[in-house]
Amino acid sequence: MLTVIVGGFFGDEGKGKIAAYLAIADNCRYAVRTGSINAGHTVYFEGKAYKLRSIPSGFVNKSTELLIAPGALIRLDVLWNELKELNVKERTKIDYNAGIIEEKHIELEKRDSVLTSIGSTFQGVGAAMSDRVLRKLKLAKDTEELRGMLIDVSEKVNYAVDSGENVIIEGTQGTFLSLYHGTYPYVTSRDTTASGIISEVGIGPKKVGDVILVFKSFVTRVGEGPLENEMSKEEAEKLGLVEKGTVTGRMRRVAPFNVNLAKRAIMLNSATQIAITKIDWLFKEAYGVKEWSKLPPEARKWIEGLEAELKVPITLVGTGEDTMQVVDRRKEVGL
Numbered sequence: 248m249l250t251v252i253v254g255g256f257f258g259d260e261g262k263g264k265i266a267a268y269l270a271i272a273d274n275c276r277y278a279v280r281t282g283s284i285n286a287g288h289t290v291y292f293e294g295k296a297y298k299l300r301s302i303p304s305g306f307v308n309k310s311t312e313l314l315i316a317p318g319a320l321i322r323l324d325v326l327w328n329e330l331k332e333l334n335v336k337e338r339t340k341i342d343y344n345a346g347i348i349e350e351k352h353i354e355l356e357k358r359d360s361v362l363t364s365i366g367s368t369f370q371g372v373g374a375a376m377s378d379r380v381l382r383k384l385k386l387a388k389d390t391e392e393l394r395g396m397l398i399d400v401s402e403k404v405n406y407a408v409d410s411g412e413n414v415i416i417e418g419t420q421g422t423f424l425s426l427y428h429g430t431y432p433y434v435t436s437r438d439t440t441a442s443g444i445i446s447e448v449g450i451g452p453k454k455v456g457d458v459i460l461v462f463k464s465f466v467t468r469v470g471e472g473p474l475e476n477e478m479s480k481e482e483a484e485k486l487g488l489v490e491k492g493t494v495t496g497r498m499r500r501v502a503p504f505n506v507n508l509a510k511r512a513i514m515l516n517s518a519t520q521i522a523i524t525k526i527d528w529l530f531k532e533a534y535g536v537k538e539w540s541k542l543p544p545e546a547r548k549w550i551e552g553l554e555a556e557l558k559v560p561i562t563l564v565g566t567g568e569d570t571m572q573v574v575d576r577r578k579e580v581g582l
Contacts, residue, residue, distance in 0.1 A: 422440055
């Protein structure tokens with residue numbers, strides 16, 4: 248079955264954690280990464296933190312093969328560093344048509360005053376996407392160093408799904424950073440909804456089994472752009488909701504969970520399941536819990552109330568930073 252993992256707000260929702268958990272829990276054959284290096288996914292596994300910008304978070308399952316989609320953009324130095332750190336080169340494959348970010352793209356962005364004003368990460372992604380639209384971007388198939396790693400990812404994924412194998416596609420950033428559906432112009436350079444994510448891989452919507460929309464128990468945003476009910480820095484610190492971005496290291500702006508925004512994200516992505524992460528940040532006693540019945544009553548009440556309002560089952564609840572600190576309710580709700 249094909250599962251697509253999508254960010255519900257502005258990124259940093261915990262997609263990497265959920266993707267890593269599912270790779271193990273569902274013993275996925277393939278984990279596929281879309282997007283680019285401007286989005287970092289942090290995975291905590293067996294006592295170590297991994298900050299990933301190219302490799303799928305599903306690397307935690309040693310039997311899962313790792314694929315980088317044709318719609319992805321990669322930077323060779325970032326890729327080599329991750330392959331070396333994770334020791335996964337033998338099970339990592341890249342599509343022939345994945346794009347290559349070069350140093351010129353990074354330098355071009357640093358000189359762009361518009362990108363400065365909207366809070367760009369200056370990773371060269373927007374400039375590389377522009378070159379792709381203009382049909383002049385260098386692709387993986389044009390890159391000698393990648394020769395032994397190239398395959399047709401679309402064909403591989405479609406065949407696996409048709410054969411009944413479990414595949415996860417790990418989207419990047421969040422729904423409201425989408426170029427088409429986000430808070431324009433404070434958005435990224437691609438569509439980050441489920442439709443855009445599967446398009447980057449090359450698989451049609453009829454083959455999608457589940458769309459899991461990932462929300463954090465509160466909303467955060469890095470950089471410029473609107474954020475409804477934004478807390479002051481002092482409020483966020485008082486509540487213990489202070490975070491920094493994986494790629495930029497910038498402080499994340501904070502707001503309470505936004506039900507109306509969540510409902511729109513559900514509509515835009517046709518979500519079939521919801522994952523909530525960092526419930527332990529709201530309810531400290533929830534930390535590390537792995538069974539629904541052992542969650543604090545107030546945490547269960549909060550989740551059940553949200554589920555009733557959103558009308559989509561909340562199946563996965565993150566209770567800590569480690570990949571396996573998850574309450575998995577899928578069987579309980581009949582999935």
